[in-house]
Amino acid sequence: MAVVRAAITQVAWTGxxxxxxxxxxxxxxxAAADGVQIIGFQELFYGPYFGIVPDQKYYAxxxxxxxxxxxxxxxxxxxxxxxxxxxxxxxxxxxxxxNTAAVIDADGSLLGKxxxxxxxxxxxxxEKFYFRPGNLGYPVFNTAVGRVGVYICYDRHFPEGWRELxxxxxxxxxxxxxxxxxxxxxxxxxxxxxxxxxxxxxxxANNRIGREYEEFGEDAVTFYGTSYFVDPRGNFVGERAxxxxxxxxxxxxxxxxxxxxxxxxxFYRDRRPDSYTRTTQP
Numbered sequence: 001m002a003v004v005r006a007a008i009t010q011v012a013w014t015g016x017x018x019x020x021x022x023x024x025x026x027x028x029x030x031a032a033a034d035g036v037q038i039i040g041f042q043e044l045f046y047g048p049y050f051g052i053v054p055d056q057k058y059y060a061x062x063x064x065x066x067x068x069x070x071x072x073x074x075x076x077x078x079x080x081x082x083x084x085x086x087x088x089x090x091x092x093x094x095x096x097x098x099n100t101a102a103v104i105d106a107d108g109s110l111l112g113k114x115x116x117x118x119x120x121x122x123x124x125x126x127e128k129f130y131f132r133p134g135n136l137g138y139p140v141f142n143t144a145v146g147r148v149g150v151y152i153c154y155d156r157h158f159p160e161g162w163r164e165l166x167x168x169x170x171x172x173x174x175x176x177x178x179x180x181x182x183x184x185x186x187x188x189x190x191x192x193x194x195x196x197x198x199x200x201x202x203x204x205a206n207n208r209i210g211r212e213y214e215e216f217g218e219d220a221v222t223f224y225g226t227s228y229f230v231d232p233r234g235n236f237v238g239e240r241a242x243x244x245x246x247x248x249x250x251x252x253x254x255x256x257x258x259x260x261x262x263x264x265x266x267f268y269r270d271r272r273p274d275s276y277t278r279t280t281q282p
Contacts, residue, residue, distance in 0.1 A: 120154045185224070
């Protein structure tokens with residue numbers, strides 16, 4: 001058995017960046033005490049979900065990668081011997097911003113980053129105001145605990161990226177999100193389990209909690225948590241997290257299940273990329 005103890009967070013906005021960072025440092029230490037080997041934080045973890053409104057003041061949350069927050073968690077990852085999936089509001093050049101997740105290995109080394117590809121532009125999700133579409137492909141990182149990929153929030157509605165991660169040999173894919181009630185509820189229930197079964201890897205899906213009323217007033221939405229892990233057959237691994245409580249959700253993932261699922265269902269053998277002529281057309 002190749003069992004990996006993994007964790008994801010769901011945390012409410014505290015009101016400022018520094019306390020959010022400190023809270024996640026505390027959660028990492030709690031996770032380390034419980035034997036966690038890899039942890040993933042929620043989308044844009046150190047700020048509010050500012051896509052609610054288009055406002056230039058939130059550009060102040062951008063950082064380079066590497067940069068101060070990345071380097072801070074590199075040091076902690078090395079201290080705790082833990083892999084970290086770290087969502088960052090990234091600046092590449094002045095005015096060129098991305099919704100990104102850095103991947104840090106257990107020795108503190110920065111393995112690389114994933115940039116969110118699919119950028120919504122809908123009421124309360126005005127992300128095109130803040131982010132360029134990702135341009136680094138669908139990398140899978142060889143970490144101390146296995147091969148790790150990332151897909152971010154709105155990405156999850158697009159099956160092509162999930163498959164790219166599978167073809168790039170991912171074993172665990174983290175999907176940090178900021179998801180509110182409404183049309184998304186049913187999709188939150190079914191999309192990641194379906195993607196895990198279709199592509200035969202583990203998925204760690206986490207969402208925020210709480211209503212960021214002091215930040216956005218009546219425009220604020222209530223994030224509904226219910227973070228979870230699913231296995232390569234699309235089954236939930238243990239119970240889902242609550243809808244409204246801060247949680248560090250920890251699960252043991254047996255990576256040998258990936259091989260067994262792929263032997264039982266030969267989706268990668270039987271796929272027909274030569275026949276999918278419309279999939280990559282604009």
